[in-house]
Structure formats: C-alpha cells, structure tokens
Amino acid sequence: MEVRLRDREATRERLLTAARALFAEHGYEQVTVRMIAAAADANIALVGRYFGSKAGLFGEVLAGERSVARVLDGDVAGLPRRLAEYAGERMHADPESPILRALERSAGDPEVQALMTERLRTAVVQPLAARLGGDDALARARMATAVFLGIGSLRRLLGPSDPSSDDVDRLTAVFEACLR
Structure with a gap:
C-alpha cells in the first residue's frame, strides 16, 4: 500500500512538472489535459482525479510558487x-x-x-x-x-x-x- 502512495505522489509531481513547463511554453489556453498527461507519462484521467480539472491543475502550479x-x-x-x-x-x-x-x-x-x-x-x-x-x-x-x-x-x-x-x-x- 505504501508503494502506491509513493507512486501516486510521484505521478502527481510529474503532472505538476509537466503542466508548469507546458503552461510556460504555450500558455494556459493552448495546453490540453492530454498534452500534460502525455508529457508526464500518466493516464489522462489522473489529471481529473488529482486536480479536478485543467484549471485546478493550473491553480496547484500557482500554489507551488513563492509568495509573500x-x-x-x-x-x-x-x-x-x-x-x-x-x-x-x-x-x-x-x-x-x-x-x-x-x-x-x-x-x-x-x-x-x-x-x-x-x-x-x-x-x-x-x-x-x-x-x-x-x-x-x-x-x-x-x-x-x-x-x-x-x-x-x-x-x-x-x-x-x-x-x-x-x-x-x-x-x-x-x-x-x-x-x-
């Protein structure tokens, strides 16, 4: 069971990393959930499971940035x-x-x-x-x-x-x- 949790976290991090890079390169509008999943080598359904939507994923990318x-x-x-x-x-x-x-x-x-x-x-x-x-x-x-x-x-x-x-x-x- 612990191995699954680590795999889940690793997949979640890969999705965040891929999304950050793709959003930076193409902008929010041009990036699809399919592109993010492919770049992260993950199932497209996992974006919805972990983040709810592309907007939710973008929000998580923002939340990971430095703040005041x-x-x-x-x-x-x-x-x-x-x-x-x-x-x-x-x-x-x-x-x-x-x-x-x-x-x-x-x-x-x-x-x-x-x-x-x-x-x-x-x-x-x-x-x-x-x-x-x-x-x-x-x-x-x-x-x-x-x-x-x-x-x-x-x-x-x-x-x-x-x-x-x-x-x-x-x-x-x-x-x-x-x-x-």
Missing part, C-alpha cells in the same frame, strides 16, 4: 522593510521564470484571471491583513499589494532591474505609508 507569506513572519515594526526587500527581489525576478511566462501568456483567459484573483486574495491580501490587524487592515493590505502589482507590471514592461539600497529605502517608506 514568508515575509510576514517577524515583528510588525520590521514588516515595511521586509516587504521592501521582497519587492526588490521581485524587481530582479527572472523574466524567463516558467510561472511568469505562463501567467503572461495566459493573463487574458477568464479561468486564469479567476485563479489569479483567488491566489492574490488568499496568498497575499488576506494573510497581510491578518498580520496587520485593525479596522482598516484590509485596505492597508490592498494598498501594499498594489505596490507589488505595480512592480510586477514595470518588470514585465521594462525588464528586470537590480534595485539599489536607495531603492529599497524608498520602497520601505512607501510600505510604511501603505501600512500605517
């Missing part, structure tokens, strides 16, 4: 600086990252938009608001999230850049303003 959650640990007073450092990392993010390519190629798809909205809400806005607390925590979390989205848009349009220590200081001031 690791930045939330620590004292609240240091949060603006940690957010600024994380934003600086995002300024330099590899534009060839498979997940960034997948999102850019698929941004117009309604299923992908719904998944991204949910991911943004559950992985960034809600955890940040919970960490901040207070009556207007959600509004402050949304403002800080808008800064991240702007940095992502800038990187996509102008390419990655190495942030200077002055840039991180400026971003710290921006996050302090957003979070107070």
